[in-house]
Amino acid sequence: MITIVAFNNVPPFARGLVRDLRPRWALEEAGIPYEVRLIGREDQSSAAYRMLQPFGQVPVLQDGELTLFESGAILMHIAAKSDKLLPRDPIARERAGAWVFAALNSVEPWLQQFAGLDAFHAGEEWARLRRPSLETQVRTRLGDLSVALGDKDYLEGGFTAGDLMMATVLRLLRHTDIVAEYANLRAYLDRCEARPAFHRALRAQLEVFEQHAAA
Numbered sequence: 001m002i003t004i005v006a007f008n009n010v011p012p013f014a015r016g017l018v019r020d021l022r023p024r025w026a027l028e029e030a031g032i033p034y035e036v037r038l039i040g041r042e043d044q045s046s047a048a049y050r051m052l053q054p055f056g057q058v059p060v061l062q063d064g065e066l067t068l069f070e071s072g073a074i075l076m077h078i079a080a081k082s083d084k085l086l087p088r089d090p091i092a093r094e095r096a097g098a099w100v101f102a103a104l105n106s107v108e109p110w111l112q113q114f115a116g117l118d119a120f121h122a123g124e125e126w127a128r129l130r131r132p133s134l135e136t137q138v139r140t141r142l143g144d145l146s147v148a149l150g151d152k153d154y155l156e157g158g159f160t161a162g163d164l165m166m167a168t169v170l171r172l173l174r175h176t177d178i179v180a181e182y183a184n185l186r187a188y189l190d191r192c193e194a195r196p197a198f199h200r201a202l203r204a205q206l207e208v209f210e211q212h213a214a215a
Helices: 021-030 047-052 071-079 090-120 125-149 161-173 183-193 196-214
Strands: 002-007 034-039 060-063 066-069
Touching: 002 021, 021 034, 021 071, 021 161, 021 196, 034 196, 060 071, 066 071, 071 090, 071 161, 090 125, 090 161, 125 183, 161 183
Parallel strands: 002 034
Antiparallel strands: 002 060, 060 066
């Protein structure tokens, strides 16, 4: 059975955003059973864990003899197991994969910086000065994405791994109203988050945090 390694707890602002949500959601969409192995912050720097994840992050996927790190690589591995995440048509399949990389390389870096600025450095003078130009970059990327999406329900017609990844990236701005300024992106994110598989994955992640916060 596939195992996903995830944190047993994170600060409140990060709950629902930790990247093990991506493989959890993918596995729920594909209908593939999985189990979760939880680690604490003290495990991140251990030699045993660094053998699995060189940077001490999550998620990690273990599937038989294969161990994978990086959420994009993990998502593509899971997606290859199901036509619910990657189309059978070769061209459509490649296009869906391209959107996974677009989410990670063209959109997430800007949104992650912006979210991190607000989460960790709010009130600091340098962050106040940096925020306007960073917000401009965020809006540029979202504007480009809005044009690419147009009036489609999903980026390539039907829901794919590319949409799953892009939706998790857009959720980084949930503490703002920026996504809502682009009507088609707001509707797109709502559509992705309305999927039953997303709700199951999110609930599973949050239940872990709630249990350990109460312990």
